[in-house]
Amino acid sequence: MIIYKEVCVGCGRCQPYCPTGAISFEDMKSVVDQDVCYECGNCLRVAICPVEAIHESPQVYQYPRALRKYFSDPCATHAVTGIEGRGTEESKTNDVTERCGPGAVGVAIEVGRPTLGMGLEDIQRITRALARSGITEIEPQNPIHSMIADPDSEDLKAEMLKERVLRAIIELQITRARLADVLRTIKTVAAEVDSVFTLDVFTMLDPGLTIPQEVLDIIAAEGFTWQPNAKINMGLGRATDREIQ
Amino acid sequence: MTHSLHREGTIDSLERDYALFIYPARGFNYKGCAPKVRRLVEIVYQVGPVNMIATTLRRNMYSGVRPEEVLDSIKEGIRVFSVFNSREKIKEVLKRFKAADEGISIVVSGLIDRVREIALEIGLDPHTINISLGVHGDTGRLPPPDIRQFTTMCGHGMVSPILVRDVIRRVNRGKISPWEASLVLAKPCACGIYNPHRSAELLESLTPLYTVARR
Numbered sequence: 001m002i003i004y005k006e007v008c009v010g011c012g013r014c015q016p017y018c019p020t021g022a023i024s025f026e027d028m029k030s031v032v033d034q035d036v037c038y039e040c041g042n043c044l045r046v047a048i049c050p051v052e053a054i055h056e057s058p059q060v061y062q063y064p065r066a067l068r069k070y071f072s073d074p075c076a077t078h079a080v081t082g083i084e085g086r087g088t089e090e091s092k093t094n095d096v097t098e099r100c101g102p103g104a105v106g107v108a109i110e111v112g113r114p115t116l117g118m119g120l121e122d123i124q125r126i127t128r129a130l131a132r133s134g135i136t137e138i139e140p141q142n143p144i145h146s147m148i149a150d151p152d153s154e155d156l157k158a159e160m161l162k163e164r165v166l167r168a169i170i171e172l173q174i175t176r177a178r179l180a181d182v183l184r185t186i187k188t189v190a191a192e193v194d195s196v197f198t199l200d201v202f203t204m205l206d207p208g209l210t211i212p213q214e215v216l217d218i219i220a221a222e223g224f225t226w227q228p229n230a231k232i233n234m235g236l237g238r239a240t241d242r243e244i245q
Numbered sequence: 246m247t248h249s250l251h252r253e254g255t256i257d258s259l260e261r262d263y264a265l266f267i268y269p270a271r272g273f274n275y276k277g278c279a280p281k282v283r284r285l286v287e288i289v290y291q292v293g294p295v296n297m298i299a300t301t302l303r304r305n306m307y308s309g310v311r312p313e314e315v316l317d318s319i320k321e322g323i324r325v326f327s328v329f330n331s332r333e334k335i336k337e338v339l340k341r342f343k344a345a346d347e348g349i350s351i352v353v354s355g356l357i358d359r360v361r362e363i364a365l366e367i368g369l370d371p372h373t374i375n376i377s378l379g380v381h382g383d384t385g386r387l388p389p390p391d392i393r394q395f396t397t398m399c400g401h402g403m404v405s406p407i408l409v410r411d412v413i414r415r416v417n418r419g420k421i422s423p424w425e426a427s428l429v430l431a432k433p434c435a436c437g438i439y440n441p442h443r444s445a446e447l448l449e450s451l452t453p454l455y456t457v458a459r460r
Contacts, residue, residue, distance in 0.1 A: 093270035095372035235372035237350030
């Protein structure tokens with residue numbers, strides 16, 4: 001994002017809206033620190049500027065800076081997935097797609113959340129650690145999958161590493177038998193990450209909204225605890241498109 | 246995507262916070278989904294959400310968007326996100342969704358025990374769960390948990406911790422009410438699941454305890 005200095009009246013009203021604090025005063029005008037800005041567009045979208053001094057940066061769609069927008073702006077459609085958002089539909093349509101079937105679990109590692117942001121090097125730290133542990137099942141429809149240059153080391157493309165985004169999700173589809181290895185690896189690499197990440201696991205339920213005991217036992221054995229709130233697919237969906245049936 | 250499973254807060258506060266998602270599945274039931282989603286959105290409006298957004302407009306309930314505009318914007322592939330502030334309301338909307346039987350995926354984000362009770366009471370058999378194992382990494386860099394109760398109510402992290410501190414300061418000075426402050430906080434939320442009722446409750450209880458710097 002950019003604030004045109006000649007237009008800005010220096011009221012500072014835009015500053016608290018920036019999730020990462022990229023806007024500050026300089027010579028009595030608000031300016032955007034281009035290194036810190038994630039191009040999320042929040043300052044523009046809230047329409048708080050009384051003189052319309054805030055605009056998209058001219059280089060916002062130039063690669064690799066465009067990654068900032070695709071991963072940070074909730075209204076931007078990602079070039080890889082074609083959907084708004086940083087991940088896939090994962091658990092939300094699983095009653096229809098059954099992408100994560102019986103005996104499988106999904107794991108999502110959302111780096112930069114909550115509201116801290118991160119350099120893409122943090123993603124590489126995690127993908128590398130997963131690769132070292134032999135875990136390479138990154139969901140093919142996840143944008144991160146297309147950013148990997150070397151499938152063996154799971155290193156990202158070099159030109160991306162200096163970019164910063166508000167958040168990005170590494171999604172894995174694995175068998176339940178692999179969950180312990182994945183959680184152990186994540187626990188270890190957490191100490192190397194500069195930013196923060198949220199961790200979640202999704203699985204098909206047993207009848208009566210019962211979380212499979214096998215999954216809970218693995219989570220507990222690896223020293224993790226689960227929150228009392230969760231996202232629950234209520235099982236009301238069904239496939240209807242003719243080509244699928 | 247919506248980060249609703251990582252909403253932070255006390256159990257008591259989360260008792261009045263249920264996000265609801267209407268989610269057609271690409272390649273599975275996109276075709277012809279628009280009238281089905283429209284009927285579901287009409288049900289949502291009838292029960293009374295405290296916030297809502299359609300991905301076709303990306304303007305939440307407090308942006309001045311009218312229900313007719315939302316309904317008229319519905320097209321193939323739309324997703325609709327909303328939030329309810331009571332167990333009774335989320336139960337009612339799910340009961341009506343079950344009766345409507347439109348075949349579109351419905352996701353509820355809330356306390357597992359409450360959703361389990363509701364599912365049992367109305368005869369639903371939930372399919373998949375996404376559980377949060379918390380926040381990891383350099384967590385010392387995060388704002389304190391009190392502030393995160395507000396920021397995590399936006400699924401995309403668009404509610405800035407700086408803005409939360411800013412409105413707390415303004416409420417403390419008597420410049421705005423907790424409700425007005427909550428509408429300020431709801432405005433940036435492009436996923437429509439910021440719960441301003443819960444936010445106002447939190448502000449009422451927290452602001453007397455706070456002396457906050459702007460940053």
